[in-house]
Amino acid sequence: MVRALVVGATRGLGASLTRQYASKASSTVFATTRSSVPKDFPENVKWLSGVDLQKPKVGDDLAGQLKGEKPLDLVIITAGRFTTEDFNDKGPNWDEEVTMYTTSSIAPVFLVHALFHAGLLSKGSKVVLVSSESGSITLRHESEGGGNYAHHASKAALNMVGRLLSLDLKDAGVVVSIIHPGFMRSDMTKGVGFDKFWDDGGAVTTDDAASSLVEWTEKLDISKTGEYWAPRGPGDIGTAEATLGKGLSTPLKLPWRWLLRKAISVILLRDTALVWSLLRFRTRTAIYDKTLFVKCGLPLAVPADQDAGDDAQADDPDGHATGDDETLAMG
The missing domain is CATH 3.40.50.720 (NAD(P)-binding Rossmann-like Domain)
Known part of the structure; x- marks a missing residue:
């Protein structure tokens, strides 16, 4: 009923x-x-x-x-x-x-x-x-x-x-x-x-x-x-x-969030120099976060001292990407 x-x-x-x-x-x-x-x-x-x-x-x-x-x-x-x-x-x-x-x-x-x-x-x-x-x-x-x-x-x-x-x-x-x-x-x-x-x-x-x-x-x-x-x-x-x-x-x-991720992917893929510059910067940082590159489908090497378990920090418990992409790309 x-x-x-x-x-x-x-x-x-x-x-x-x-x-x-x-x-x-x-x-x-x-x-x-x-x-x-x-x-x-x-x-x-x-x-x-x-x-x-x-x-x-x-x-x-x-x-x-x-x-x-x-x-x-x-x-x-x-x-x-x-x-x-x-x-x-x-x-x-x-x-x-x-x-x-x-x-x-x-x-x-x-x-x-x-x-x-x-x-x-x-x-x-x-x-x-x-x-x-x-x-x-x-x-x-x-x-x-x-x-x-x-x-x-x-x-x-x-x-x-x-x-x-x-x-x-x-x-x-x-x-x-x-x-x-x-x-x-x-x-x-x-x-x-x-x-x-x-x-x-x-x-x-x-x-x-x-x-x-x-x-x-x-x-x-x-x-x-x-x-x-x-x-x-x-x-x-x-x-x-x-x-x-x-x-x-x-x-x-x-x-809700697709637009910004897709835009970032397009921008990065159009500028190879920017991609690898960012990758090199990321690998030198003390706290490594590969969220952006994974979501854009970009290859990268994980530093040897990086624990793979830290990947879980990229997303919040509800599965939403952290950061402002959800707000900016509200559809």
Whole structure:
């Protein structure tokens, strides 16, 4: 039995997720709507109306409607907004930017905060933040140009929100997952003219994207909290090979640190003199650290007096490289 809450349930991916979870007889599904209760949904969906992500009290409003309920197993926040912007013709739009940021990256903080402190999230609960590959700085490539500032940046902000919430909630045993659900044939992408890219871009229906997300969520555990994933893999990410290389896996963990490591590798490999100069410097230092060179795939000789056991100091206990690469290359 799954007790699920879908925020942004009336259209697109949210509607597909709501229907799929409601189709399971053992599930209890809560779904939010900003105004009236929509039609053409299963009768067992429990609608929570008046949940407006533009309102400062949205978290309290939502938690208040769930007062007295048992903790939720799953919360999926999929509400979003996309208004196009460019640099020369339309230009940026202040009001629309505020709306996009509020919907995508501000409201989720207040929703999760209110749900947790109302006792509606507990050990084993899963929070899925529906982001997009458009929020990855690493995946942005000159071939796609600029523009659509708030669409991209609000999703990048959501990625950071998810990372931070995962740190706040890890000790409580609550999982936070940040997801690119896939390029979808939805009203949103059609509304901004992206339907012309559907076929070449490998766009899928919202039902297909929802099925992949449901499967992903079932396998999700605390080991992946705070991470940014594309459950459907790189197939619909047009810049994946250009920025990450070939032979990418499915599901695909989207980049947090890849960019800086790859850049260092390219820079060093282009300057052989610099490589060997650095290597000679390293071998003369009292404390030897080969992390940089190993991660860049560069050969080096370990000093005879260096204990191989010291290699373990290169990474922290969680397997993350030490240093600033994770911060600089956040994608």
